[in-house]
Amino acid sequence: MAGLVSEYLGVGAYARKDTVNRLLDEDDALSGAWVALAAADARAGIVRELRARPRVAAVADRSATIRSFMDTMARTMLTFTLAITAMAACIAAGVVYNSARIILAERGRELASLRVLGYTRGEARGLLFGELLTLSFLALLPGFALGYGLSALLVRGLATDLYRIPLVLTASGFAVAGLVVLAATVGSGLLVLRRLDRLDLVSVLKTKE
Numbered sequence: 001m002a003g004l005v006s007e008y009l010g011v012g013a014y015a016r017k018d019t020v021n022r023l024l025d026e027d028d029a030l031s032g033a034w035v036a037l038a039a040a041d042a043r044a045g046i047v048r049e050l051r052a053r054p055r056v057a058a059v060a061d062r063s064a065t066i067r068s069f070m071d072t073m074a075r076t077m078l079t080f081t082l083a084i085t086a087m088a089a090c091i092a093a094g095v096v097y098n099s100a101r102i103i104l105a106e107r108g109r110e111l112a113s114l115r116v117l118g119y120t121r122g123e124a125r126g127l128l129f130g131e132l133l134t135l136s137f138l139a140l141l142p143g144f145a146l147g148y149g150l151s152a153l154l155v156r157g158l159a160t161d162l163y164r165i166p167l168v169l170t171a172s173g174f175a176v177a178g179l180v181v182l183a184a185t186v187g188s189g190l191l192v193l194r195r196l197d198r199l200d201l202v203s204v205l206k207t208k209e
Helices: 017-023 040-052 062-116 121-158 171-197 201-206
Strands: none
Touching: 062 121, 062 171, 121 171
């Protein structure tokens, strides 16, 4: 029987015990054993008994190791994630605000004309804000695809013989990224809408194309 094992720490090889003993020229020797517990509440007692035996060199509790690893990674990754999210939000806000300023500069004459024709400030705001939101929604799907590709390249580049990081992208991660972009769009749009309210209709209409 043969199979593949996905390991993320180190590079291991597995074989039947008799095969390993033959390759190492050993007798029926054991260097370790995995113990499965039928009852979780018996874990502490079994670990204590094993550690008390003189011929047992070391006892490792898999659950405690995983819990310690997850706690350490949670603290490290939380700080890293917050910093990356803040940087991404700043970049998204800058891009959206720049796009909004360009749209306002290009559509200023049209918006001023609509105001003169009887459109209210709210209706003019809705046209500009609606265009910003539409562009942001249309950019989400290509952005998700690009983010997935960059994440895959990053994971592949970080893989070594010591450790490998699995590529795990969840729907909640994409949802958070989309919410960050939409929040940046709303914030940038509100800043541009203030400039729209202070738009001098007469000077804009006098501007030559």
